[in-house]
Structure formats: structure tokens, C-alpha cells
Amino acid sequence: MTPREHLPTSIATVCLSGTLPDKLEAAAAAGFEGVEIFENDLLTFDGTPAEVRRMCEELGLAITIFQPFRDFEAMPEPQRARNLDRAERKFDIMLALGTELILVCSNTQPATLDDPARAAADLREMADRAARRGLRVCYEALAWGRHVNRWRQAWDIVQRAGHPALGLCLDSFHTLSLGDDLAGLAEQVPAEKLFFLQLADAPRLSMDVLSWSRHHRLFPGQGELPVAPFLAEVLRAGYAGPLSLEIFNDEFRAAPSRRIARDARRSLTWLRDQMGGGVLPALPRLSGLEFVEFALDHAARAELGAMLSTLGFRRAGTHRSKDVELWRNGGANLVLNAEPDSAAAERFEQLGPAVCAMAIRVDDPARLVARAQALQYPVWRERTGAGERAIPAIRAPDGTLIYLVEDPALGARPIWEDDFHLSPAALEPGHFLGLDHAAQAVAPGMMDSFVLFYRALFGLVPETLWELPDPYGLVRSRAFVAPDGSLRLPLNVSESTRTGTGRFVSSLAGAGVHHLALATGDAAAVVDQAAARQAPLLDIPENYYEDLGARFGVTDAELSALRQRHLLYDRDPQGGVFRHAYTTAFRDGVFLEIAERSGGYAGFGAANAPARMAAQRRGARAVPPEIG
Amino acid sequence: MTPREHLPTSIATVCLSGTLPDKLEAAAAAGFEGVEIFENDLLTFDGTPAEVRRMCEELGLAITIFQPFRDFEAMPEPQRARNLDRAERKFDIMLALGTELILVCSNTQPATLDDPARAAADLREMADRAARRGLRVCYEALAWGRHVNRWRQAWDIVQRAGHPALGLCLDSFHTLSLGDDLAGLAEQVPAEKLFFLQLADAPRLSMDVLSWSRHHRLFPGQGELPVAPFLAEVLRAGYAGPLSLEIFNDEFRAAPSRRIARDARRSLTWLRDQMGGGVLPALPRLSGLEFVEFALDHAARAELGAMLSTLGFRRAGTHRSKDVELWRNGGANLVLNAEPDSAAAERFEQLGPAVCAMAIRVDDPARLVARAQALQYPVWRERTGAGERAIPAIRAPDGTLIYLVEDPALGARPIWEDDFHLSPAALEPGHFLGLDHAAQAVAPGMMDSFVLFYRALFGLVPETLWELPDPYGLVRSRAFVAPDGSLRLPLNVSESTRTGTGRFVSSLAGAGVHHLALATGDAAAVVDQAAARQAPLLDIPENYYEDLGARFGVTDAELSALRQRHLLYDRDPQGGVFRHAYTTAFRDGVFLEIAERSGGYAGFGAANAPARMAAQRRGARAVPPEIG
Structure with missing residues (x-):
């Protein structure tokens, strides 16, 4: 075992919502070994510090630190003496709490003196008093400290003070938010002077560092700061204390503490794994979506089947033991599940017709299940009939089941052959190459849980954030993709409950797949056939095409070909092209996309989202387009 | 009439939610004379530009400009030629829309050349082509333009181009967000070169100017930028075009377009008034809250009356013709309304027991009513019995009625004498001086409507924004106060629906008075009497007092006096002191505060809010405190 695996995990109570007992119970339930007691949580608690100590003992939680002690050092008298009394x-x-370490963060007061010698003298005096009572003090540079905002300044002061009961506290946010790093730490700071370590990630935002810190911190892996290299440097310097999380985040404060504590604990497991040494089973190799499954009753299945038929899907098989149908066109598989007493039926009860599961092709399902278990993600196995395959699944934060199947292209026997009676239609050629992407709508407070799920468990990489103007509010969209592009899962979130995304999320309890894109090599041909079968395709207004001509200089012939099929068009700077069309929503829920990528186009046609979203508000066109 | 009163009002369609027809109808209904057609709204509209023209004509709206035309000038070939084709x-x-002006904003592309002469040549060419078709072009410096981000640079380029169909567009946000001003405008730029003016306010935020502009703009008067002096400079320079609003705001995009359009129109009325010349009747002189009125049924009234009795209130009168009671202690008047078929009864039907109205003392109610009408705020008159006073009222954005009464201290006959049978209790002395403040909980999307209501109509001034940590999320609080401190109305808002504020707002349809503070000169005495009467006072934990001693160096005697009464304490840097205590919530809704200010303390004890909010989650104390 490497030393890092011994370092206990800890979380500051400010990360979690609720009363102090709620917070402690959530931290313990998630498997933390310690907590930082954030002073405000003690002040508002209706019990003594000794009771807090007892609660922590009963829960098996060490109190790793008491924090923060603010605005202490380098104050003029009489404030200096008052601060020492404080x-x-x-x-x-x-002493009543039973913790021996206090965190002093650098002074932010206008009155504080720019005098490192005086700061050192004050901290030495405080450390001396602490030591007399068996306590220790650690000093941290706040990124917005008045005179001290870099760890090197804090270290200079700690070094000057030269007291054994005074050490340094490092915080990844305070260092990384200023674009600073830990160069020199291992060389200059003795390991025994590294008293404490706080870990926090964050999105990269251009705003004042105080607001950024107070509202937008994230758990490691949820943001964009290089927290893993930061931790590696701290470990290289010989740090041997707890790995402790201190996250101020408006959404986490408001979310159920159990979920947030669980994500917090996962983030540390992921971070330890980033240090190497195989804390987690290796990341999966992904190769796309094998199927998407809908939970339906018979009426909804008949209706969805009719809609799918207009897109060229055929019923290709029925499950051997369950009331489940396979619909297929070429490489695109859709499972229509109406089995009573199943996970799908439960989901249908709650949400009506909706996507209840998707299946991801992976190199080794068992290894990914083990990784999920190590990260505390719930694993699920559906009951199976005799001779049927047990397909392991993981439950996503919104309740969607993610089935894990071996890739038939790598020689695995397709699940369909064991579990389904396949009809001849199963082998007919089709125009869809497969499932291009499945876009999930996510409630605002759930986004960061999903980010961790996709990054830590699957190794997906977040792409650029898009802000898409729906007629009734903004929708923020970020795709998570496999490093080799073999899996694409966009997540959409909207603060407004009036957007398409917001209404979908409100109508479902939390989230789910909102749209599903079917990959084709010839979108025009697919649309022509679909239109001929009266598919409920979405109308795109004439003005869109006028602008397209102006923007891209598309030829009149191509423009006319796009226009008459209501195909949307995008082109990337490298010349990659995306042609796509949408259906209207099935029962005001999920909708489908016909997607043709060429020339290496890797996006999702974000520039066309406003036209699509406005059109969705108007609904389906009355008559099929004229096919030229 | 001064020239500014002739300038027509206009609003960009991007300010409003919905489809293009929704936006146009909302703008017309609010009284706008013109609209800027934001191109994206046209592209997503399923009709021709000629149809848009007809809709606007039918609604009496001029199309003041078509915008924006992006990334045009100073591009290398072949992009330059393509841009001219575009x-x-x-x-x-x-031409189809029937508008003759297009807005070109400065180029943001990495490829654009840093070459003002070339930019001028390109714009000259564009203006020349426009002129041949009877059109004109105006050029605006975006605050994040690649090379051109100041109006003086844009003017330099327009001047170099020297084409009569090319002029300048000014935008208050782009200038003020960079800390720039209009010095030199009137002296250097001929009036006929000022083609267009966009007005926007914003809160002062420390973030990148692009995000600030895209998400946080506000209507004039809702933010903190000096928009009025900016407009004054533009008018001094002889600008004679429309006053047009261009606001990108995430909440406005998601809110009902009628309300937002109305606020937009109000903001321009207010802004014109700021130019002088008496567009609006003068601001009122305010002198506090005369009463607060609760809508109740008989059971709730009996219960609230019992609670008020424990605080020393007595039933002091009954209304002459309505089922309405006056409860009074000293200078604090509470009206308990159980009259069927009244505005109060309607509110009770919708919301249960809640504050339905408050009465503000003003120097001239009729003048304030006229001001409200000029600002399109709805005015209300309750039916009155014979000999009773008709008290005018204005409906606040959350539906609360704001009665306007003349100040009895200025010689006006108190309303109670006309409308109520007063009992001898009405004249008994009491320990409350009056109503200190009424704090309203406001739904997130409603905050800016309230800000405009308080600032534009009443002339209240916004104070510092506080961020208060409730155990279940952040609450943001900002007080609006009369310049002389005679009226204090804090507004609280929470994105989380799990905070006290969030739950209150969710349970009521939008908002309302959440807590009411009663002013006293001796909070300790009031608490002692209330405790003796078993008032449902809120427990404050021991840990709070430990910290108070450490923070303020309060004497042990005072600390003990505070502690045994569960009084909270705050002190400002000037030595002003605030002592306050709270009741538990009445039927999970409104709660009361006993508030003692001394030494000129002007705040609201924000530092104590966490202790209060945590205590509210625990509820009332079981037994009254021991009185020493």
C-alpha cells in the first residue's frame, strides 16, 4: 500500500445542507473518516461542543480541524490583544470538541498591517498559547487575503514564527484560482510543517475570486482545476494528514445532504485513483450505445411503434420471457418494454412513457461493475429467465439504468441472440448506422452529480458549454464524450421551468433521456423516406434557410435540398458538415433526431438549437414536405 | 415640451420571452412605440419578414433597427467579400421588414485585422451599398470587441469612413461596464452622426464583461450603472432617435413577457423623469408604516390575536362596516381582516393566513397615486361604507396592497378615527414605538420587478446585499430604505426551495411579507413581559453567546442578560447596537421580531440570521426562559 491510501478522508460540514447532526450523519453514511467543524455550524447548533464530540465518536468520525479563525494576525492594538483573547x-x-487543530486564514481586514514579521510574531504567540493547552494552529493564505494571498507568503510567515505548534494549511482552490502552483513546496517546506490540506475543484470562471470561491466550488473531478497534480505535489512533499474537502456551493447547500456527501466521498476515491496505484479498476473501453429502452404500456408501445415505423424501424424480435420488443433499423436498436413488475414498469408508473435504460458497449462489464461499486454507485440486476443473459446495470443519478454489454464487434455474442426470438426483419438492412447520441435533460441541482458519474465512472470528457436560447429561457448544454468519440452523451439543464428542457424535467421526476439521435450516412434519403411515410417531422422556417445561405455561402442547389426536407445544417471550421432533422416529441416527451456527420464533424449542431426549439413550440407540420 | 419627451421608446425583441408574435404583442401592450428586431427572433419565426412588418404595423410598432450584424469589418479576403454578400x-x-437601419457591432473574431483604416473602408463600402438601397448602417463598439471596444474608437472609424449612411450606435452597458464615459461626445460628434442609442443597466459584478452582458443586464433603475447621467450626455450631444432597451437577462428570458415589457416601459418613464422636467409627479416624502394587515378567517384571527396578546397587543377597535379588527400596542398597529368578499378574503382564499396589505405614511397620497398611474402600476380602491375614508392603494408586484395614508404626525386625521370604533385600549400606552420593518420574501424571478417598484415609484434606496446561510441554502437579502431612514423594507430571495424563504415563497403564490419587526426602546423588558405571558419566542443556542463574547468582548453581565432572554446582538463599527428577538412562525408563515435600535444602528442584524434561521428549523422553545 502506498502512503496515500492511508490518508484518512474528511469533509467540512459547510459542504452539506441541514443541521449539524444531519451533516455528521450524512458524512458518516458516505464513509468519511473525519469532519472539519465549520464554526457557523457549531454556533447555530443547539447543544454543547461536548455533545458534538459524542455524536462524532458514535458515528466514527474524527474532528480533523476546527475552522475558520478569521482576521487574526497583524492587527493594531487593542484588536491584537482582543484577538488573542478570542x-x-x-x-x-x-478542547470540548476534542480536536487539536485550528485553521487561521489570512487576514482580510483593511486594518491589518502589511508586516510579515508582525504576522509571524502574532501567530507565534497564538501557537504558544495553543501549545500550552495541547493544541496546534495552521495558517492558510486566502486567495483574497489583504496582504497574504499566496502559500509562499504564508510559509514565509510560518517559517519566521518558528514554533512547533504552528504549521501550514494548503487549499487547492486558493492556490489554483490565482493561477499559482506548488513549485518549490517539496523542496522548501518540511513535511512536518504541512499540518492540513483542503481540496476543492471549480469551473474556470472569470469573476472575482471571493464570489467564485463562496458560490462555485466543486468536488474534485466536477470542475476544471488541476486538483490531481496539486495533490500529487502535496504528497510528494510528504504530507501525511487527512484529505479534506471544503466546498462552498449554492446548489450543494440546498441539496439533500446524503447525495452530496456520497458525491464528495466518490470524488476523493477518484482523486486517489488519479494518483496511480490502482485504487479503482481501470476505466472501460467504450464503443457506443447498443440500445435505448423505453418504459411503456401497451397503448404507448403501439403508438411509439407506429412512429418508429415511419422512420423505417421494424419490430425485429420479442423477448423470450418478458413483454419486451426489439425494434431495429440497421445498427439502431430500440427496446420497447411493457413488462409488468419490472424496473421499467416502476419507471412507467412514476413518469409515464419515458426512456428507462440505455446500454453502453464496454470491453469488460464486470470490471466496470467493480469500478461502480468502488465508487458507491448502485448496481442493479434484473431478474432473468432460464438461459437468458444477466446484463449488469448501474443506476445513473436520475434513476436511468445504464446496462453494460460487451461489444459484438469485438466478438461478443450479441445479447439479442440469447434473450430474444428474432424475426427475419432483424437481419434486413437499414439506413441507420446506430445511435449517434442520447441527450439527457437534468434538473439544475443534479448536474454536478452527473458530471462526476460520467467522468469518474466512465472516463467521459466534458466538451464546451453551450448556451442555447429556447423561446422561454436559456438551456445550458454540455456533451460528455469518450476520448475516442465512440460515445456521446450531452446533458442539458435549464434554470427556467418554461423551456423545453425545463418542462421535460418538471414533468419527469428529475431527468431522463430527452432526445435520441440516430446516425445515418444520408440524412436526405432518410428524411425523404420518412416523409413519404408521414413521419411527424419538425418544420424549420424559411428564414432559417435565408440566413444559412448568408452565413455559409451554401450553393442554391444545396440550400434548396435542405429547405425542402427541413434539414438543418452546420459546418465546422475544418469543413466537417452536420445535416440533421428532428421529429416532434412523442407524447410531449422524447423526440428523435436523424443525424448525418461527414468530414469529421464532432459537434451537435448547437447553432441550430434555437431554430429547433422554436419549431418544437409550434409542433409538427400539418403536411409532409414536397419531395422534389 | 423638452426634446427628450418626443424621443420614442423602443425595446429589442431579445429582452422578452416567447415567440416573435408574443414579444411584439407584449411590447405594444406595454406602450412601446418601436422594437429592435433581434435577428435570432426572426430566424426562428415561421413567417416572412413582410408578415412581421404587417404585425408591427397593426400593433403600432415601428421597427427601429435590425440587429445585430456581427463580425463584419476588417476581415481578410475572401471573408471580406463574403461579408459584403451577407x-x-x-x-x-x-427592405421586407420596412426598417432602414442595421446595427453592426465591432468584430470579435481572432482573424479580424487591427486596422482602423481598413475597418473604415469596409464600413464605408457597406454603407455605400446600403445607401443605394435607401438604408443606413450604425456601428457600435462591443465591450469585448477584438480591437474596437470603446465608443471613441468606433467614432474614429465612422469619421474616417466619412459616409452619410454610416453613423454611431451608443450602448450604455458597453461604455459603463468598462468604466468609460461619454466625455467629449457632445463636443466631437455631430448630432446627425448619432444614429442609435441602446440603454441597459446592470448590477456591478466582477466578472468577464461578456458573461456580465449576456446574462445580467437589467432595465434602467434596476441596477447600479449611472445610466441617467449617460443618457443626459447623449441628449446634450443632440441625439434625436429612439430610447431603446437591449437587455440580455436569464430571468427575463424565462418570465412572462407582459410583466417584463411593462417593467421595461416603466424603466424608460423613470429614466426620462431622471432627466428633469417633471415627467412624473414628485417622489413622496415617506414616514414609516402605519399598519400591516393580515387576511384571516375567524379561527386564524383568534389564534393570531392570542399570539399578539402575549406580545402585549390589545384589540383596540373594530371597523365600522367590516369584519376587521385593529390590534395595537403603543405605536404599532396591526389590522386583522376577516371580511368576506373583500380583497383580503380573496388573498386568504389563495394563500391562507398571510399579510395582504401594508400602509405607508406619505405626504400626499393623491400625488403618489398619480405617480403610480404614470408608471402603469395598478391602483386599487376598496369599497367603503358611509362616512368611511377611501384609502387609495397600489398593488405591489406580489399582489400585496400598499395603502397610502397621510401621516398623523403631520396633522392628518388618523384613519382609525373615521373607520373604526375605538375602544379605550386604543389609547393605552405600550412598549412598541411602531413597525420597524416588514421583510418580504420574493420569488427569484420577481426580485427585479420589486426593485423597480421600490426605486421608481417610492424612491427607496437599495442597501448592501447580504448572503445569509440558511441550513438548506443561501438567502439573499437587500433592504430598500427611504433616504431619511423612515421606511425600511428588506427583500429576501432564495434559489433554494428548501430554505425558510424558499418554502414560504413556494407555499404562497409568489411572495409576501414574511416577517414583521416591532420597534421598541427596551427589547429586554418586552421579552421579559412576553416570556411571562408564554409568548412563542425563539430559542437561541448557547454556542451563539459563547461566540458573541469572543467577537465583541461584551461584558459577562450583558452576555448573561442577552442569553437568558434569547436576545440576539449586533454592533456596527460606529458603536450603534441592535438587540432583537423573534417569535416562531404563525402557522408556518409570518413571524414577528422585537427590535431595539440604539446609537444610530441602521442595519437588520444580518450577522445573526444564521442563528435565527437554524433556530426556526428547530421551532419554539418548550418552556419560557428563566427571568433573572
């Missing part, structure tokens, strides 16, 4: 009162509380 | 296609659309 420290003594906090020492009383620490 | 312009020609947009000219076609403008």
Missing part, C-alpha cells in the same frame, strides 16, 4: 475562547471549544 | 442578403430582409 483565540483562548476558541481553544476552550476545541 | 450584408446584401440582410438588406433584402430589411
Whole structure:
């Protein structure tokens, strides 16, 4: 075992919602070994520090630190003396809590002196008083400290003070948010002076660092800061204390503490794994979506089947033991599940007709299941009939089941052959190459849970964030893709409950697949056939094509070909082209997309989203387009 | 009439939610004379530009400009030629729309050349082509333009181009967000070169100017930018075009377009008034809250009356013709309304027991009513019995009625004498000086409507924004106060629906008074009496007092006096002191505060909000405190 695997995990109570007992119970339930007691959580708690100590003991939680002690050092008298008195009162509380470490963050007051020698003298005095009571002090540079905002300054002061009960606290956010790094830490700071470590990630935002820190911190892996290299440097310097999370995040404060604590604990498992040494089973090799499954009753299945038929799908098989149908066109498989007493039936009860599962092709389902278990993600196995394959699944944060199947292209026996009676239609050629992407609509407070799920468990990589104007509010969209592009899962979120995304999320309990794109090599041909079968395709207004001509200089012939099929068009700077069309929504829920990529186009036609979203508000066209 | 009163009002369609017809109808209904057609709204519209023209004509709306034309000037070939072709296609659309002006905003592309002469030549060419078709072009410096981001640079380029069909567009946000001003405009730019003016306000945020502009713009008067002095400079320079609003705001995009359009129109009325010349009747002189009125049924009234009795209130009168009671202690008046078929009864039907109205003392109610009418705020008159006073009222954005009464302290006859049978209790002395403040909980999307209501109509001034940590999420609080401190109305908003504020807002349809503070000169005495009467006072934990001692160095005697009464304490840097205590919530809704200000303390004890909010989650204390 490497030393890093010994380092205990810890979380600051400020990360979690609720009362102090709620927070402690959630931290313990998620498997944390320690907590930072954030002072405000103690002040508002209706019980003594000794009771907090007892609660923590019963829950098996160490109190790793008491924090923060603010605006202490380098103050003029009489504030200096008052601050030392204040420290003594906090020492009383620490002794009652049974924690021996207090965090002093660098002074933000206008009155504080720009005098490192004086700061060192004050901290030395505080450390001396602490030591007399068996306590220790660590000093942290806040990114917005008045005079001290870099860890090197804090270290200079700690070094000057030269007291054994005074050490350094490092915080990844305070260092990385300023674009700073830990160069020199291992060389200059003795390991025994590294008293404490706080870990936080964040999105890269251009805003003042105080607001950024107070509202937008994230758990490691949810954001964009290089937290893993930061931790690697701290470990290289010989740090041997807890790995502790301190996250201020408006959504986490408002979310159920159990879910957030669980994500927090997962983020540390992921981070330890990033250090190497195989904490987690290796990431899967992904190769696309094998199927998407809908939960339906018989009436909804008949209706969806009719709609799918207009797109060229055929019923290709029925399940051997369950009321489940396979619909297929070429490489695109859709499972229509109406089995009572199943996970799908439960989902149908709650949500009506909706996507209940998708199946991802992976190199080794068992290894990915083990990885999910190590990350505390719930694993699920549906009951199976005799001779049927048990397909393992993981439950996504919104309840969708993610089945894991071996890739038939790599020689695995297709699940269909074991579990389904396939009809001759199963082997007929089709115009769809497969499932291009499945876009999920996610409630605002659930986004970061999903980010961790996709990144930590599957190794998907977040792409650019798009802001898409729906007629009734903004929709933010970010795709998570496999590094080799073999799997694409966009996540859409909307603060507005009036957008298409917002209404979908409100109508379902949380989220789910909102649209499903079918890959084709010839969108025009697919649309022509679909239109001939009266498919409910979405009308795109004439003005869109006028602008397209102006923007891209598309030839009149091509423009006319797009226009008459209501095909949308995008082109990337490298010349990759995307042609796509949409159906209207099935029962005001999921809709389908016909998607043709060429020339290496890797996006999702985000520039066309406004036209699509406005058209969706108007609904389906009355008559099929004229085919020229 | 001054010239500014002739300038027509206009609004960009991007400010409003919905489809293009929704937007146009909302703008017309709010009284706008023109609209800027935001191109995206046209592209997603399923009808021809000529149809848009007809809709606008029918609604009496001029199309003041077509916008934006992006990334045009100073591009290398062949992009330069393509951009000119693109312009020609947009000219076609403008002719169909029937608008003669197009807005070109400064180029943001990495490929654009840093060459003002070339930019001028390109714009000259575009203007020349426009002129041949009877059109004009105006050029605007985007705050994040690649090379051109100041109006003076844009003017330099327009001047170099020297074409009569090319002029300048000014935008208050692009100038003020960079800390720039209009110094030199009137002296250097001929009035006929000022083609267009866009007005936008914003909160002062420290973030990148592009995100700030795209998500956080506000209507004039809702934010913190000096939009009025900006407009004054533009008018001094002789600008004679429309006053047009261009606001990108995530909440406005998601809100009902009628309300937002109305606020937009109000903001321009207010802004014109700021120019002087008496567009609006003068601001009122305010002098506090005369009463707060609860809508109740008989059971709830009996229960609230019992609670009020424990605080020393007595039933002091009954209404002459309605089922309405006056409860009073000293200078604090509460009206308990159980009259069927009244505005109060309607509110009770919708919301249960809640505050339905408050009465503000003003110097001239009729003048304020006229001001409200000029700002399109709805005015209300309750039916009155014979000999009773008709008290005018204005409906706040959340439906609360704001009664306007003359100040009895200024010699006006108190309304109670006309409308109520007063009992001898009405004249008994009491320990409350009056109503200190009424705090309203507001749904997130409603905050800016309230800001405009308080600022534009009443002349209240926004104070510092506080972020208060409730155990289940953040609450943002901002007080609106009369310049002389005679009226204090805090507004609280929470994105989380799990906070006290969030739950209150969800349970009521939108908002309302959530807590009411009663002013006293001796909070300790009031609490002692209330506790003796078993008032449902809120427990504050011991840990709060430990910290108070450490923070303020309060004497042990004072600390003990506070602690045994569960009084909260705050002190401002000038030594002003606030002592306050809270009741538990009445039927999970409104709660009361006992508030003692001394030494000029002007705040609301925000530092104590976490302790209060956590205590509210625990509920009332079981037994009254021991009185020493």
C-alpha cells in the first residue's frame, strides 16, 4: 500500500445542507473518516461542543480541524490583544470538541498591517498559547487575503514564527484560482510543517475570486482545476494528514445532504485513483450505445411503434420471457418494454412513457461493475429467465439504468441472440448506422452529480458549454464524450421551468433521456423516406434557410435540398458538415433526431438549437414536405 | 415640451420571452412605440419578414433597427467579400421588414485585422451599398470587441469612413461596464452622426464583461450603472432617435413577457423623469408604516390575536362596516381582516393566513397615486361604507396592497378615527414605538420587478446585499430604505426551495411579507413581559453567546442578560447596537421580531440570521426562559 491510501478522508460540514447532526450523519453514511467543524455550524447548533464530540465518536468520525479563525494576525492594538483573547475562547471549544487543530486564514481586514514579521510574531504567540493547552494552529493564505494571498507568503510567515505548534494549511482552490502552483513546496517546506490540506475543484470562471470561491466550488473531478497534480505535489512533499474537502456551493447547500456527501466521498476515491496505484479498476473501453429502452404500456408501445415505423424501424424480435420488443433499423436498436413488475414498469408508473435504460458497449462489464461499486454507485440486476443473459446495470443519478454489454464487434455474442426470438426483419438492412447520441435533460441541482458519474465512472470528457436560447429561457448544454468519440452523451439543464428542457424535467421526476439521435450516412434519403411515410417531422422556417445561405455561402442547389426536407445544417471550421432533422416529441416527451456527420464533424449542431426549439413550440407540420 | 419627451421608446425583441408574435404583442401592450428586431427572433419565426412588418404595423410598432450584424469589418479576403454578400442578403430582409437601419457591432473574431483604416473602408463600402438601397448602417463598439471596444474608437472609424449612411450606435452597458464615459461626445460628434442609442443597466459584478452582458443586464433603475447621467450626455450631444432597451437577462428570458415589457416601459418613464422636467409627479416624502394587515378567517384571527396578546397587543377597535379588527400596542398597529368578499378574503382564499396589505405614511397620497398611474402600476380602491375614508392603494408586484395614508404626525386625521370604533385600549400606552420593518420574501424571478417598484415609484434606496446561510441554502437579502431612514423594507430571495424563504415563497403564490419587526426602546423588558405571558419566542443556542463574547468582548453581565432572554446582538463599527428577538412562525408563515435600535444602528442584524434561521428549523422553545 502506498502512503496515500492511508490518508484518512474528511469533509467540512459547510459542504452539506441541514443541521449539524444531519451533516455528521450524512458524512458518516458516505464513509468519511473525519469532519472539519465549520464554526457557523457549531454556533447555530443547539447543544454543547461536548455533545458534538459524542455524536462524532458514535458515528466514527474524527474532528480533523476546527475552522475558520478569521482576521487574526497583524492587527493594531487593542484588536491584537482582543484577538488573542478570542483565540483562548476558541481553544476552550476545541478542547470540548476534542480536536487539536485550528485553521487561521489570512487576514482580510483593511486594518491589518502589511508586516510579515508582525504576522509571524502574532501567530507565534497564538501557537504558544495553543501549545500550552495541547493544541496546534495552521495558517492558510486566502486567495483574497489583504496582504497574504499566496502559500509562499504564508510559509514565509510560518517559517519566521518558528514554533512547533504552528504549521501550514494548503487549499487547492486558493492556490489554483490565482493561477499559482506548488513549485518549490517539496523542496522548501518540511513535511512536518504541512499540518492540513483542503481540496476543492471549480469551473474556470472569470469573476472575482471571493464570489467564485463562496458560490462555485466543486468536488474534485466536477470542475476544471488541476486538483490531481496539486495533490500529487502535496504528497510528494510528504504530507501525511487527512484529505479534506471544503466546498462552498449554492446548489450543494440546498441539496439533500446524503447525495452530496456520497458525491464528495466518490470524488476523493477518484482523486486517489488519479494518483496511480490502482485504487479503482481501470476505466472501460467504450464503443457506443447498443440500445435505448423505453418504459411503456401497451397503448404507448403501439403508438411509439407506429412512429418508429415511419422512420423505417421494424419490430425485429420479442423477448423470450418478458413483454419486451426489439425494434431495429440497421445498427439502431430500440427496446420497447411493457413488462409488468419490472424496473421499467416502476419507471412507467412514476413518469409515464419515458426512456428507462440505455446500454453502453464496454470491453469488460464486470470490471466496470467493480469500478461502480468502488465508487458507491448502485448496481442493479434484473431478474432473468432460464438461459437468458444477466446484463449488469448501474443506476445513473436520475434513476436511468445504464446496462453494460460487451461489444459484438469485438466478438461478443450479441445479447439479442440469447434473450430474444428474432424475426427475419432483424437481419434486413437499414439506413441507420446506430445511435449517434442520447441527450439527457437534468434538473439544475443534479448536474454536478452527473458530471462526476460520467467522468469518474466512465472516463467521459466534458466538451464546451453551450448556451442555447429556447423561446422561454436559456438551456445550458454540455456533451460528455469518450476520448475516442465512440460515445456521446450531452446533458442539458435549464434554470427556467418554461423551456423545453425545463418542462421535460418538471414533468419527469428529475431527468431522463430527452432526445435520441440516430446516425445515418444520408440524412436526405432518410428524411425523404420518412416523409413519404408521414413521419411527424419538425418544420424549420424559411428564414432559417435565408440566413444559412448568408452565413455559409451554401450553393442554391444545396440550400434548396435542405429547405425542402427541413434539414438543418452546420459546418465546422475544418469543413466537417452536420445535416440533421428532428421529429416532434412523442407524447410531449422524447423526440428523435436523424443525424448525418461527414468530414469529421464532432459537434451537435448547437447553432441550430434555437431554430429547433422554436419549431418544437409550434409542433409538427400539418403536411409532409414536397419531395422534389 | 423638452426634446427628450418626443424621443420614442423602443425595446429589442431579445429582452422578452416567447415567440416573435408574443414579444411584439407584449411590447405594444406595454406602450412601446418601436422594437429592435433581434435577428435570432426572426430566424426562428415561421413567417416572412413582410408578415412581421404587417404585425408591427397593426400593433403600432415601428421597427427601429435590425440587429445585430456581427463580425463584419476588417476581415481578410475572401471573408471580406463574403461579408459584403451577407450584408446584401440582410438588406433584402430589411427592405421586407420596412426598417432602414442595421446595427453592426465591432468584430470579435481572432482573424479580424487591427486596422482602423481598413475597418473604415469596409464600413464605408457597406454603407455605400446600403445607401443605394435607401438604408443606413450604425456601428457600435462591443465591450469585448477584438480591437474596437470603446465608443471613441468606433467614432474614429465612422469619421474616417466619412459616409452619410454610416453613423454611431451608443450602448450604455458597453461604455459603463468598462468604466468609460461619454466625455467629449457632445463636443466631437455631430448630432446627425448619432444614429442609435441602446440603454441597459446592470448590477456591478466582477466578472468577464461578456458573461456580465449576456446574462445580467437589467432595465434602467434596476441596477447600479449611472445610466441617467449617460443618457443626459447623449441628449446634450443632440441625439434625436429612439430610447431603446437591449437587455440580455436569464430571468427575463424565462418570465412572462407582459410583466417584463411593462417593467421595461416603466424603466424608460423613470429614466426620462431622471432627466428633469417633471415627467412624473414628485417622489413622496415617506414616514414609516402605519399598519400591516393580515387576511384571516375567524379561527386564524383568534389564534393570531392570542399570539399578539402575549406580545402585549390589545384589540383596540373594530371597523365600522367590516369584519376587521385593529390590534395595537403603543405605536404599532396591526389590522386583522376577516371580511368576506373583500380583497383580503380573496388573498386568504389563495394563500391562507398571510399579510395582504401594508400602509405607508406619505405626504400626499393623491400625488403618489398619480405617480403610480404614470408608471402603469395598478391602483386599487376598496369599497367603503358611509362616512368611511377611501384609502387609495397600489398593488405591489406580489399582489400585496400598499395603502397610502397621510401621516398623523403631520396633522392628518388618523384613519382609525373615521373607520373604526375605538375602544379605550386604543389609547393605552405600550412598549412598541411602531413597525420597524416588514421583510418580504420574493420569488427569484420577481426580485427585479420589486426593485423597480421600490426605486421608481417610492424612491427607496437599495442597501448592501447580504448572503445569509440558511441550513438548506443561501438567502439573499437587500433592504430598500427611504433616504431619511423612515421606511425600511428588506427583500429576501432564495434559489433554494428548501430554505425558510424558499418554502414560504413556494407555499404562497409568489411572495409576501414574511416577517414583521416591532420597534421598541427596551427589547429586554418586552421579552421579559412576553416570556411571562408564554409568548412563542425563539430559542437561541448557547454556542451563539459563547461566540458573541469572543467577537465583541461584551461584558459577562450583558452576555448573561442577552442569553437568558434569547436576545440576539449586533454592533456596527460606529458603536450603534441592535438587540432583537423573534417569535416562531404563525402557522408556518409570518413571524414577528422585537427590535431595539440604539446609537444610530441602521442595519437588520444580518450577522445573526444564521442563528435565527437554524433556530426556526428547530421551532419554539418548550418552556419560557428563566427571568433573572
